[in-house]
Amino acid sequence: MNTNKLTKIDFNMKLITSFLIMIFCLIFFSQNMMAITAEEIINKRDENEYIESARIEAKMIITNSGREMTKEMVSISKGEDAFVEFTNSRDRGTKYLKKGDNLWMFFPDAEDVVKISGHMMNQGMMGSDFSYQDIMESTKMTELYNFELIGEGEYNNRTCYILEATAVEGKEVSYYRRKIWIDKERFIALKEELYAQSGRLLKVSEVKEVDEFEGRYYPVISIMENKLRENTSTEFIVEKIEFNPEIDESIFTLENLQ
Amino acid sequence: MFLLKLAFKNLTRHRKRTLITASIIAAAVVIFLAFDSILLGLNEASYKNIINYSTSEMQVVKNEYWENKDNLPLNNLIEEDQEFMNKLSSNSIIEGYSRKLIFQARLNNGIDELPIKAVGVRGDEINRTLDLKSKIIEGEFFLNGEKHAVLGKELADLMNLEYGDYLTLLVRTKEDTFNTIELEIGGLLKTPNPEVNKNNLYLPLNIAQDSLNLNNEFSHLLIKTKNNIEIDRIAAKLENDLKNINQNLKVVPWNDLTAVSVMTAKQGANRMILGIILLLAAIGIINTVILAALERMEEIGMMKAMGMKRSEIIISFVLESTGLAIIGGILGCVFGAAVIFFMHNYGIDFAALYDININEFGIPIVDKIYGAWKITSFFFVFIFSVIVSMISSIFPAYWAANKNPVDAIHHR
């Protein structure tokens, strides 16, 4: 008789314990499932923004101490190679070819191709705030920076993950530290602050418009502002983009440049 | 010797003539020395421009650095270690040394950016080698670690910056990462070196090293040394001394750089002018000797008649001329020394005499030109006049000695 009662209590205890354990596990695991890592955020962002290959028609509006200039271009890129041709009237016919670490330029009035190297690579392309080096960087961000999720915030009425990226020691990167606001829902970097090693804010990049293409999101209007110089910024507008199109390898040759 | 006495007697006998001829020689010597001194003074001043404000007498760098020096690279730098520093302090050639880290930077005032040369130095060391502190016209030179910059007023004006303003230097670290250095303008410079005034910005060495991710490294070691006439030899010796510090170092004397010097450029033409002056002196001497010989024809005839050999007559004339040259030379050197002394210590104030706007361009004269001493010039001009006299007197002496005694005595 007594044993019977005991067993009943035992059983109840067991039931309660396992129930508690279950709930605990549920909560614990679901926390994990909810807790996304910085690494994952960036990878998801790359899925959207990192281009394996694409054909882009774009427009660049460059403002330099108040003077404004507009450039229009078509760019075809695949992996480490890229081919850009300018289509606005002033620069029509000017072409760039990037193959790996090398950059060549072709101008309509020139009879041969010009190779660009050395300190010229650090100059702003076409006078913009993007240097040739910046454009050339095709290495994935995750290889160059260490990412840390430092919180959440809002940008333009959208909730974002805020990540901080610090340069991996010894890697050659232009900006030592980057603070990135990534749209929680669409995994697009909506705002990026670029810092010098001293902590001084050098540039701020903000995305004004995002579009969806075949299930993937891509920023179509973004502005890079130079924080060291007044009235100096570059607006980059994607007018048309085609992901992973048919690309003939012969595009990335010097012959195609001429 | 009898001939010597004769020559001496002749000189003292015709005192006026002796004096006049000696004066010609003296005048030529003085002009030569003065001109030479001014040229040298100007030369030195423009060399000083480089030595005192830019490179000091010598610089120590790593061999590989020098090959690439124009790009102001951040590799192949000298690492500072205690043993190295001790060796420097004990070396007899080195009068003083200071560390310098030079790198490319863009000077940003919020609106414009200008590419300049940034020079990291130590405020407590720089005086040992460069004379920058005395050229500060506003503010003062920084102390180590003070976040202050010192730049030429010309450069500051170009960027619309004033003493006390803040500026930003945009640089790239050793890993090519962008970095900024914020500095307050602690001092403005005005040196006689236009390169320095227009292109250089000085900041504390440790701040530069930190901002570029360099650990106690620097690009140049400036060396001040005593003697700068044989600088190449001294540089080679120092390089040898430093060979046992295994840092593969090279010692570069200041004249190894493509030094901009207006006065060097005109040396060729100036030598020609000096040559002209000497030529005139030579003419004076030759002229005098010939006329003297003509004048003393009878004397010569008499000497011959009295049995003096031809060679003895010639020698006596030559000795006389030499004596003249010596007297003139000494007189000239003495007066020349007096003139140079005045020019060296007080300078010639050309700016006051002529309305000149001395501003740009390697013009080392701020307000005065100072003469320079060059003992070798004195020796040179003295020996030159003596030799010219000797040689120029031989021909007329020979010719006079050859004359028939009878004709000579009757010569009119």
Added chain:
Amino acid sequence: MGYLVKLAFKNIFRHKLRTIVSISAIIVAIIVVVFARGLINGMINSTYSDYFHYQSGHVRVINKEYEQKERLLSLNHTVSGFSEEEGLDTMFEEFNNIEGVERVIPRLKFGAIVSTGDELVEMMGWGVDSQKELDFTNLGENIAEGRMVEKGKMEVVMGDSLLQDLNKEVGDKVTIVYNTAFSSLKGATFKIVGKVDSNLKLLDEKLFYLPLSVAQRQLYLDGQTTEILFELKDRNMAGETSNKINALLSNKGVADKYEAINWREGGGIISFFDLAKNIYNVIYIFIVGLASFVVINTLIMIVKERTQEIGMMSSLGLKKSSILKLFIFEGTVMGIIGSFIGAVFGGIITKVLSTVGLDFTQAFEGMGEEIIMSTIIYPEHSISNLIFAFFLGVIIVSLASIIPARRAANLEPTDALRDIE
């Protein structure tokens, strides 16, 4: 009077040796004076002229903001005419009409690079009006091979050192890349039609010429230029003329945009040359003084030698004043002969050297390229120099003969006769 002159002549030719010696001294002194002056003037003038031609002109008109940005070869502050309606061409016309202006020379300066495969060679381009450049400067003489660029053509002329750096020759093509006024990088291929060998570092090592219209088009600077130089009829009127130009600019309402600077105000090496010129003039006077010293000495000795003769003339009744005049005449005649021959020979020497030049290239090795100074100096040869030297010689010799002449005249006949030196 006439007979004194005759006597003077006779005396001179009587003592041939003595006369020859004296005249020789004068000749050499005059040759030296002619040469020295030619050399000094040649040096100074060539530096001045190089400076005018390649840097400041006699007057220079630029955009006020350009002055500071010049070292960056900025294309943002140009000269584009008085207004929308009155563009660059109108500006040239009006400038030409200003009194004293001989020529108006536009230049468009910009930075450029050429990629040789291994390295990027930096250089400076000058968009110019070929005819005006040839008229204004001595560029024509310095084109060692080929010719100057022709209007509107994609041609360039480069310095010999620059060509060497690029490994190119006249007739080759070269692709040059530059930053346009819209900050876009642009490149074009040009044909090298001429080679410059000027002994000016700037021209030989850094610079290339191309037609102005081509430069304007390539850089998107149509109707604009970075500076306008003026050649004046008289360069000493530069101050006044620049005032006139500034007044015109004011009238047109662009005085806050552009300014005219005359060569004296430009700063730079030229003010140093004013100084140098003065130093040299002083030296030159010393040289002349030295020469005259020699001459005086000679004459004094001559007088001494002829003491007895003088005594004789005196005792024969020749008046003191006549003796004075006699000796002065002798001196003057020797002066005339000596100065004439000296001037002629000096003239020949400077004429030869003025064509050949004195090569100081060795001495100029370490000079920077911003200094505009030729490495070969051409002494100046001019008739006025010779005439100057001639009269200088005659006058000084004549004056110099006064001293010994007076001595001669003041000798007591008895002393003179007795005096056997």
